[in-house]
Every structure is written in C-alpha cells, then in structure tokens.
Amino acid sequence: MELLSNLALGFQTAVSPMNLLYCLIGALIGTVIGVLPGIGPVQTIAILLPTTFALPPVSALIMLAGIYYGAQYGGSTTSILVNVPGEASSVVTCLDGHQMARQGRAGAALTISALGSFVAGTFATVVLAVLAVPLSELAFKFGPAEYFSLMVFGLIGSVVLASGSMLKAVGMIALGLLLGMIGTDVTSGAHRFTFGIPELADGIGFVSLAMGLFGICDIINSLEKRESRDILKGKLTGFWLSLSDIKASAPAVLRGTLCGSLLGILPGGGAILSSFTAYMIEKKSSRNPESFGQGNIRGVAAPESANNAAAQTSFVPLLTLGIPPNVVLAMMAGAMMIHGIQPGPRVVTSNPSLFWGVIASMWVGNVMLVLLNLPLIGIWVRLLSVPFRLLYPAILLFCCIGLYSVNNNTFDIGLTALCGLLGYLFHKLECEPAPLILGFILGPMMEENLRRGMLLSRGDPSVFFSRPLSLAFLVLAAGMLIAVVLPGIRRGREKAFKEG
C-alpha cells in the first residue's frame, strides 16, 4: 500500500504545528475573501504572495491552497444571505440559496453547503492522491513534442470552456504568450522587448501582472458601478437539517461531487464551470424542474459540492503535468516558481513531503472549515457590512506594500499601475484576462519545448503529428475547437453560461 504510506507522510507534514497554523490562516483568509464580493482567490493570492516569501515552500503552498478552497466555502455564505455571489463559483447558489433564506431556511442552506463542501473536499482529496502517481509517471514519458501539444490542448481548453468570444480569448492567449517572452531569452541570452529597462531583464513580474489585471482593475470597475448591498436582516436559526432535507440533498451532493471532481481535472475547468454544470444536471434530472429557483435544497447542495471538489481536483494537472488548468492554479504555479519549485512530474519524486503534505493539508483544511464556518457565520455577516469605500484603499495599500517587498524596489508598483490600466482596457472591450495569464505562465515553457522538439526533428514539424500522444492532444484540441464552432453546441454553450 504505497498510497497509504504516501498519505501518512503527507499527514505527518500537514499536522506539524506550523503547517497547521498556516493551513488555518489560509482557510480563514479564504473564507473572508469568499464572503466579500468583488475580491476573489486570484486577487488574494496575488496580494499575499509576497508575504509567503519568508515561509518554507510547503507552508506557503498549504496556505495558498487553503485560500482557494476556503473561498469556495465563504462564497456560498454571501450568495445565500445577500443574493450577491461572494465568489464567481457561487453564482448559481444565489438562485435557490437566497430563496431558501427568504423562506427562513438560511440556516439549513448554510449547513448543507458546508456539509456538501466537506464531503466533496474529502472525495477530491482521495482522487488527487490516487491519480497523482500514475499521471506523473506518464508525464515522465513525455518528450518536448508531447509537452508542446499538451500545452496547446490546455490553452485551447481554457478558451472553449470560458465564456465570451472565442476569437478574443485566442488573441488574449497570444498576447499572454508574448508578454511571457519579455526579458532575457534563456537559450541565446538576448534581451527581448525590454526597451532597455534593466528591471525588465528578468521579465515582467508575475505578481505585478496578476495584481494589475485582477486586483487594481477590479477595484476601478467596482467604483464605476457604485453598487450598494442589501443584507438579509434577522436572526439566523435552524441550522439542523430535517430528514427530508437529507434525503433530497444526499444524492445531489454525491452527483455534484462526481461532476466537480471530473470537471476540475479538465483544462479550462475548475470551480466556476463545475458549479454551473452540477446545477444543470440537478435541474434536468429532477422530476419537477420548476421547483428550482424557488428554494430547492438540491440547487444548493449540488453546485456547492461541485465547486469545492473541482477547486481541489484542479491541482491534479498542475502537480502532475505542470499545466495549470485555470487562472487560480496559474497563480499557484507562479507561487511555486517563485519558491524555486518547477511544477510538474518531478515534484512527486524530488519533493515528496511537499507534494503529499499539500494534498493532506487540503483534507485537514476542510475539517477546519466545516468546524469553524458555521459558528463563525455571525462574524462573516458583520464583515459584509464594512463599506466598500473603506475596503478598497486597504486592498490597494496591501497590494503596494506586497509589490514593493517582492524585489525591494518601486518599479514593480509602477508596472502594476500600467497593468491595471491594461486590465481596464480589456474589461471595457470585454476581453477576459484569464487566458492571458495562462498564456503568460505557459509561454516560456511552450517556446522551450517547441524549440527543443523542432531541433530534435531537424526542423520537421511533422514530429508533433507522428508521435501518438502528441497527436492525441492535438486532435482533442482541434475537436474542442470544432465543437464550439458548430452551431448546435454553440447555442448550448451560450445558454449554459447565461442560465445556469
């Protein structure tokens, strides 16, 4: 039982007092930002990344992972109580969750979302542990051609499964790849696109780009909207589920967990997509679909389980293949690289205690979240009453201080302002920044593998089509592209993103 000894090693790492503390901090911060609308895991990881520099890599990753799945717990609270999604992945929870709250069943809705998330988190931890070793062994057989094709597949996947215009998303990937080229070329040592600025010789800082495109840009957008919030007043009671609640929601939790675990692994998948899909499955499979949107507990249980499961299984492609399937995981990849760990199949063998420690910490974090979340709901609700006009200067300040401490220079802060401006432009033109970040992260790797592959084949591009695995990835990528262009599926895709 190699798996058991691996997990034992993981738990040994995860329950050391220091890692327990960082797991708790990560889970709590994640919950807080999950509760607050307008700030999500991407922004938070960007802001907190510099604070993890002083930590050992394993503690840093445990904390950052905690932020991601903690946000899935917190996001549902806001959806249910305020009818504003705290997190993009909790959008569908608003539909039935807030209706339940209006019928005085907010307590039950919160309980089922916490319990569903916990079941899903436990299952997803097992999936991650079981898949990790075989997948990374497979990845060792990859040559440059396979890697290049896999990255093409991953990038196309992120486009197909994202909402909005395909053409724009493809362009954003290309732009991200180009931004990733800025700096010194590894092979030749030539400076590319540095405009003679010495600070750019190491490339654009990942933290600057992410904070500008997400943190600062989101603040500007929220200020334009001048939104106000309407919090559900009144005492929260009735956290216990009735027998009929349990009967209705248990199968929904299981279906949501399976759906989320599967979609989390796919490129472009992750928490947002899986919660939408899980909700649609529940609605389609129900005998009375019209009860959805009226406070059906299954409409809370399934998407909440799915988003948490997906948040965790999306670590599979990152940790085993080195390919981040979505933008939050791209942030995690950036974090790993800053800590000197190249994400990919080598992590399992060269750094087993880190690898298994992070996996085990996810389950530990889930236990903490389910124990802490319900008693602390009162605090989370009060947090929601902090007005945005006090909150955003704080976010800006923490961004700036974090940025300064990355390299102890102020150049990165100015660069972030520029990225914020760029992000604002993208937002106005309805270009999603997520594909750009994925391209930015994968750019250098993709170029290196393309160069190596072509060098080995002496300039013959057929190498990407003659090796079976490489061909399979390219065929899959082409298949996805064709599927989206076909009118029938295209309509279904648009519907899926609008309705949910």
Place this chain on the structure above:
Amino acid sequence: MRIRQPKDFLTGVMFIFFGAAALVMSARLTIGTAAKMGPGYFPFALGAFLVVLGAVLLSKGIIGAKGRQEWPALQLKPLAIVLLSVVLFSQILRPLGLLLSTAGLVVLASMASHEFRWKEALLNAAVLLAIVLVVFVYFLEFQLPIGPSFVAGRV
C-alpha cells in the same frame, strides 16, 4: 462607414497594435530557422498571428451583425484617481517613507469613491497604518523605509 460592433472593432485595433509591435521588435532579433530557432522566431510568429486575428476582429466589427454592441463608456475619475494613488505611493515611498506614503495613498484613493468624506478617509488611513506597522513591519519583518529619508536613521 458605420462601425456596427465597436467592441470587436476596438479589440481588433488593440490586437493589431500589439501584434505589429511584436513583429517590429522581434524582426530586430535573430529569427533563425525552424530547426534552430533564434530568440525572434516564436515572438515573430505570435505577432503575425495576432495581427491576422486583429484584422479578422476589425473587419467583423465593421461588417458584422448590426448594432448589438455599444461603444464602451469610460469613467475617467475612478480610473485616474486609483492609478494615480498607486503611482504616487511608488514615487514617494523611498524619499518620504511609509507613514506619509500610506496616508497619501489611502486619502487620495478614497477620493475615487462617490461617498468620499475627509474625516473617514483620514481615520481609515490611521487604522491601516497601525495594521501595516504591526503586521508587515513587526510580524512579517518587511524591509520598508518608515520615516522620510532626510530624517537621520529610521523611526
């Protein structure tokens, strides 16, 4: 000529701009051959791709389906103030130190909100300053210049 889909049109313009910039700049680098790619090869290909894609979007914007999109509306006040406050912080952190630059950032940034009040912004700045000193300077031991550099030593 009327532009029917302004957002597609403008995105096309943007992609062409970035693509052309990449083409021009990577043309100055060694391109190399397919078997032995130079530093300019991949960016040149990407730039060309982006220009073509931009052209497609641009023409789609002109001749595409009629008027579902509107010209994007810009509100310059929040944009300018938020970006300015960040730039201000980056410029005065070294010479004036953390205390003054924090106050400057928080107060200036607060002005971007339509609910701005002086008293509240100053109070917020004071609270945040305390948090920064305790969390970042004391606990996380960030190396930050605290006082102005012309005051001898550090506070």
